[in-house]
Amino acid sequence: MQIEIDVYHLANSRLPDKLSKITASNRSWKFNFYDYDALEKSDKKGRIVILEEEDSYISCVDVFDAIVTKYSIYPTVIIFTVNRELYNVVRWMRRGAADCLWMGDLSDQLLKNSFKSALNYIESKMDIKAGRDERKKDNLYEEDKIELPQNYDWDSLKDSENYEMTLLSISAVMNKDAVGIYSKATVEKIYEQIRIEISAAAAPFGGKIWFWNNNGGMLIFHFGDNANLAALFSLYFANKFFLLTYEKLKLDKPLNYKMSIDSGKGLYHKTDTGHITSELLNFTVHIQHKLTSDNEICITERVYSKLSGRIRKYFTESEKFQDALIYKY
Amino acid sequence: MGISRLKRLLTEALSQAFTVDRLQLFGREIIKNLDLHELTGFPPNCSIPRKDAANELVEYLFEINKTIQLIHLIINTSQNGFKSEKYEFQNLKLIINEMKECGYEYNQNLNKIVKIEKNEKRNDWGFLEDGKSYNFCFVSVDICGNSKLVRKYDGAKIKESYKIFKSLVVKAVESRNGRIWSWEGDGGLLVFHLDDFVDSAVLASIDIMTSLIVFNSTMNLLGEDIIIRMGINVGGAEYKKEVDSIISDSIELAKKIEKNHTTPQTVSISKNSYQHVNSALRNYFREKEINGMTIYQLSFPIKEEVCK
Structure with a gap:
């Protein structure tokens, strides 16, 4: 030239x-x-x-x-x-x-x-x-910086109203090798401790345990950038889970986790969670039961599409479930 | 108040608890050839008044900087007895309180008297002695591509992001009784010495790596993720107050592992150190041969197959 x-x-x-x-x-x-x-x-x-x-x-x-x-x-x-x-x-x-x-x-x-x-x-x-x-x-x-919510008040939400929310279903799963090692009472104590830890860990991300049953429960995120906050919490907790089981629970055989996340409009009730039926809630539970293996996080396309580039990279496209694309970590 | 009151309390404690003969034996736990007659100036055929013997002993131990050792011996004696006999020191609580006034405290977990850490954690955990060798677990941590980041981004953003990063390192390290012996903006040397110090080093490293995910998503002011490498090695080193001047092959190996044998977002541990890690933790690491060295690595974010 x-x-x-x-x-x-x-x-x-x-x-x-x-x-x-x-x-x-x-x-x-x-x-x-x-x-x-x-x-x-x-x-x-x-x-x-x-x-x-x-x-x-x-x-x-x-x-x-x-x-x-x-x-x-x-x-x-x-x-x-x-x-x-x-x-x-x-x-x-x-x-x-x-x-x-x-x-x-x-x-x-x-x-x-x-x-x-x-x-x-x-x-x-x-x-x-x-x-x-x-x-x-x-x-x-x-x-793409995700802002952690500073002030939020769950009491500001009204019962039986629909709200934009992100739901995270989480279960602690006893390792196959560990089954039989711990007594029933010990296992119950372990799960209770996990519930307490999850509750404390979710709070800075604006999440709370909506309901809990034995070894797992449903977390709800509503305030701020709730889809990103729920996904970020899931990544954080997935990596921290091992520290929790080893350092705090002092377990020789680590526990596994399963998490699934979906986002959308859903019915809210502070206490009467047993009677709440919403498509969002059902779908989140179904994904965890049917698609999520031990130590996996499944998120729906609705969540993935809202994710910040800072955390989207951790999830890869996996499969379709009831016509919805699922991404996994 | 202070030293003179502490001396008086110690004299009282010793003179009330021991006869002169027993006091001499007790003192010989600290000074092998202790002779109270020689120390007090009383001729060998004269008996020494208890209080004088105790007073001279306390003064002498203070002169040769052995007061802390004396108090430690008194505490141990009150718990376990001395030469199969039980002793009670009625003013022990007062001694411990007075010792606090002088900047020391008794750490029951360590069974050691340590210097009180006020605002800042002490590099010597309050009891390491200058010139003595100890075993430590060293962790070298470094931000990958620091010079590139420094060239690329505004100085204020770099400074602020690195400051926040350091704060999460401090939290993870100090909550596990570790110390940061050196820090140079983009990384430094973390040191663990107490309890299961190798496990503590590994757990702190995992904690830092995990917290980095949240840091990068919510606090990092740069235009890209901050990525780090960590190298762990256990070994001896001669402690010096000026920790920067400590020269140790073990420290160098931790740095070498981090720099030459560790991929980004990975914690590496030397083969020798790996043997000291609790088996539950060991399962998370994978053996690798990198640049001719066998090391054990855990990469982040932790993937599913690692946990199985």
Whole structure:
């Protein structure tokens, strides 16, 4: 690909000849020459701009500004100068020039190196552009942040009313190896302890145990981003479950868990949970009984579709159940 | 108040409980060649008044920094007797209270007198001695790709996210009696020494990994998940007050395991340390050969097959 370079030179300058000669054998570059007076005639499409300095920074900086501001994309500028003062170079660099070459030193190699650096600069700018796109992704990630509910009041919900909610059915399952090791009373104590732990663990996520029976129960999430909060709780608790059984319950044989989650509108009653029938409730229970193996979490498509990118990655598509797609962890 | 009152209480306790002969035997539990006549200046053929003997002994032990050892011996004697005889120290409660005033307390679980930890947890758990060797379980923890994150994200967001991350590490470690000996923004060295310290190290590591799921979903201010690696190794090290200056092969191995033998979101434990882990915990780890070293790993989030 040919790179176009716009060269702005002084009137009667020998620079165009010099550049043409030096780069005659190199077809990578295409020079467009303009003298200062013909500034307006420039197409301004070069990605690299060469500016021949009049005699110092001071006398030429206005031309520099006039040129660069006319380009829709800020060009990479190389200054050609006869001024060997170091401070002159520093000033150009500070102004935004990519390179500053002394006219007496011009050679094919020097130009190649300078253009290469300029191209690298352009490419790195392209990277920055790519970085911007990445930042867009980052913004999405930031927007996906799940907020833990700060204040919520279950008493604000009225009995026998329908509410948007996410239900999480959870069961603790005794490991096959452990059956028979513990007495009935011990097993009951273990399940009771698990209930207490689940209740405490769910609270920061805005969830509460709606009802509980022996080794499992139903958690309800209503406040805030309840689908995400329920799913996040399930992931947290699934990973913490082992710590709970080993560290708190002091069990040598770890317990297993099963969890299923569905989201939608459902009937709420604070206490009379035995008589509540809702499609949501039934579906959540059915998924757990029919699809969920030990140490698995099943969620419905309704939940999956609401999930933040931060936790969606933990779930993979599994199978259909009653025409609904199920995702599993 | 303070030291002088403590000395007075100790003198009282010893003089009431022991005859001079028994006191000499008692003192020899701390100083092998103790001679109370020599210490008090009384000629060998003269009997020493109990109070003088006790007073001189207490003063001397204080001078040579053995007061804590004396109090510990008194506590043990009150519980288990001395040379098959029971002794009662009537002012023991007062001694313990006064000791607290001086910044020490008796830890029944450890059966040790430890320095009282006020706002900050002490790196020495209140009783490790400078220059002495102990067994520890070291955990090296590190945020993967820290330099890339630092380049990519705003400094304030990095600082805040790392600060929150550290707070969850502190919670998981200190709730299991562990300490953080060093922390450099993106990771550090966690140390466990008390009770079943290898199990504690493993459990704390699992806790940190688990909490990271919630951290990344709810608190992480960066544009991507923070991912960490952890390496665990058990071994000895000579304790120094300046914990940064502790040089130990065991620490280095924990760091090496974390850096060279651990994939992201994984806890690795050295083969030697794995043997000390409780069997119920061991079942969760998988043996792996990574870069020529046999290690045991647990990756997060914990997958179903691991639990079976």
